[in-house]
Amino acid sequence: MIRQREQALAARAGAMAIGVHALLLLVLVFSFNWKNVQPMNVAQVELWDSLPEPVPAPKPLPEPAPVPPVPEVKPEPPPPVPEPEPEIVIKPEPPKPEVKPKEKPKPEKPKPDPAIKQREEEKRKLEELQKMFAEEDRATQPAPAKAAPVGPTSAANAGEVDKYVARIREKIRGNVNKQLCGEGQPELEFQIAILPTGQLSRDPVMLKGSGNPACDQAVDRAIRASDPLPVPNDPTLFSNFRNLKLKFSPNGGG
Amino acid sequence: MNLTDIQPAADMSIVSLVTGASVPVQLVMLLLLLTSLASWWYIFIKVFVLRRASEEAEDFEETFWHSSDLDQLYQGLTAGRRTPKGMASLFEAGYREFSRLKRQGGLDATVTTESVRRAMRAAYNREMDHLDAHLPFLASVGSVSPYIGLLGTVWGIMNAFLGLSNVAQATLTQVAPGIAEALIATAIGLFAAIPAVIAYNRFASSVDRLAVRYESFTEEFTNILHRKA
Numbered sequence: 001m002i003r004q005r006e007q008a009l010a011a012r013a014g015a016m017a018i019g020v021h022a023l024l025l026l027v028l029v030f031s032f033n034w035k036n037v038q039p040m041n042v043a044q045v046e047l048w049d050s051l052p053e054p055v056p057a058p059k060p061l062p063e064p065a066p067v068p069p070v071p072e073v074k075p076e077p078p079p080p081v082p083e084p085e086p087e088i089v090i091k092p093e094p095p096k097p098e099v100k101p102k103e104k105p106k107p108e109k110p111k112p113d114p115a116i117k118q119r120e121e122e123k124r125k126l127e128e129l130q131k132m133f134a135e136e137d138r139a140t141q142p143a144p145a146k147a148a149p150v151g152p153t154s155a156a157n158a159g160e161v162d163k164y165v166a167r168i169r170e171k172i173r174g175n176v177n178k179q180l181c182g183e184g185q186p187e188l189e190f191q192i193a194i195l196p197t198g199q200l201s202r203d204p205v206m207l208k209g210s211g212n213p214a215c216d217q218a219v220d221r222a223i224r225a226s227d228p229l230p231v232p233n234d235p236t237l238f239s240n241f242r243n244l245k246l247k248f249s250p251n252g253g254g
Numbered sequence: 255m256n257l258t259d260i261q262p263a264a265d266m267s268i269v270s271l272v273t274g275a276s277v278p279v280q281l282v283m284l285l286l287l288l289t290s291l292a293s294w295w296y297i298f299i300k301v302f303v304l305r306r307a308s309e310e311a312e313d314f315e316e317t318f319w320h321s322s323d324l325d326q327l328y329q330g331l332t333a334g335r336r337t338p339k340g341m342a343s344l345f346e347a348g349y350r351e352f353s354r355l356k357r358q359g360g361l362d363a364t365v366t367t368e369s370v371r372r373a374m375r376a377a378y379n380r381e382m383d384h385l386d387a388h389l390p391f392l393a394s395v396g397s398v399s400p401y402i403g404l405l406g407t408v409w410g411i412m413n414a415f416l417g418l419s420n421v422a423q424a425t426l427t428q429v430a431p432g433i434a435e436a437l438i439a440t441a442i443g444l445f446a447a448i449p450a451v452i453a454y455n456r457f458a459s460s461v462d463r464l465a466v467r468y469e470s471f472t473e474e475f476t477n478i479l480h481r482k483a
Binding site: 029032221 | 267268287290291294295296297298299301302303339384387422423445
C-alpha cells in the first residue's frame, strides 16, 4: 500500500488529507442554507392594525383639496356662455328671432349629451355588474353573509367582500383541470382559511363534494395552486376571509 | 404551503440527510468517503514524492556536471550505507557496473557500454516504478467513484418514488427529502473524483518529464563512460 521510501511522508500526508475533508465538510455545512425558511410571519397582522394611528397626516390634505374644486367649477360655466354669445352676436342683425331659440338649445344639448350618455352607460353597466355579482353571491354563497354580522359590515362592505369572493373564485377556476370534472354542473363547498397575505393558513376542507373524487381533488389542488388568493387590504373587510366557506362550481355559472 | 408541510422540511441539515438515508445509500456514502480519504492521502504523498524527486534530479545534475572526478562522486553517494535515490541511483548503478568491468579488464568498449546501459536501464525501471506508484489508484477513483455515487443516488430516488406510490396525492414535499438525500451520494462521488482526476493528470505529466530527464541523463552518462572505456 505504502512504499518504504514514502513512509516518512505518510503521516503528514494523512493529516493533510483529513484536514482537506474537514474543510470540505465545513464548507458544505456553512455555505449551504439547508433550512428552507418560509417568509410567513403572523406579525404582519399587527402592522395592518397599527397603520391608522398616524392620524395627523391626513389633516393637511383637506386644505389643498378645496382649492382644486374651484377651478373645476369655473371652467364648466364659461363654455356654454361664450358659445351662444358669438351666435347671438352674429345673428342678431338678421331678424330671425325664431331661429335663435332653436339654435341656442341645440349646441347646448349635443355637447353634454355624449359625455352624460357615456357616464350613464358606465353607471348602468357598473350597476348591472354589481347586480350580477350580488345575485351570484346571493345564489351561491350565503356563508359570508352569515359571517358578516360579526364585523361592522355595511352594504358597501358586503359589495366589496362579494367582489373579492368573485375574484377568488375566478382565480381558483383558472387552476382547475376541468376535464376531471366532466360536462355537468357539479357544485362543491370548501372551507378555506386565509391569512392577511392571501396565503392559506390551513389545508382547505371539503364540506360538500361533487360526488366525483377526481373532481374533488382537482378543485382541492386548484385552491392550493391559487395561493396567494386575492384578499382585501382593509382589515375590517378581511375578517370575512379568515374562515371562508366557498361554494364553487368548476364549469362556471356560480 | 402550510405549516404542517414546512415543519418536516425545516430541520433538513446535512447530518439529518445522511442519517435519514437508507442503508444501501449510507454504505455507498461510507465507501465513497473512505475512497476520498485514501485518494487525498495518496495525492499528498505523490505531491511530496514528486517534488522531492524533481529537486533531487536538479541537485544531482548540478553536482554531476560540476564534478571533475566521477570516482569521488561515486564514493560520496554510496558512503554511509545509504542507497541513492532518483537520478543518483542511475549514476550509481552505471558507475558500479563500469568499474567492475574495468577491474576485470580485457573487454571491448562496446561490450562494456552495453552492459553499463543495461544496468542503468534496470535502475531506471525501478525508479519509474516508484514514481508511478498509486497513479492507477487515482485513475480508478477518478473514473469509478462518480458511478458509485450515481448508484447510491438511483437507489435513493427509487426508494423515494416507491414511498410516493402509497400516497393518493403526490406533492413535491413527499419526494424532495428523499431525492436530496440521494443526491448527496452523487455529490460525494464527484468530490472524490474531481481531485483524483486532476491529480492523476498532473502527476502523470510530472512523471513523464522526470522520465525524459532520467533517459537523457542515461544517454549522456553512457557516452562519457564509452569515452573512458
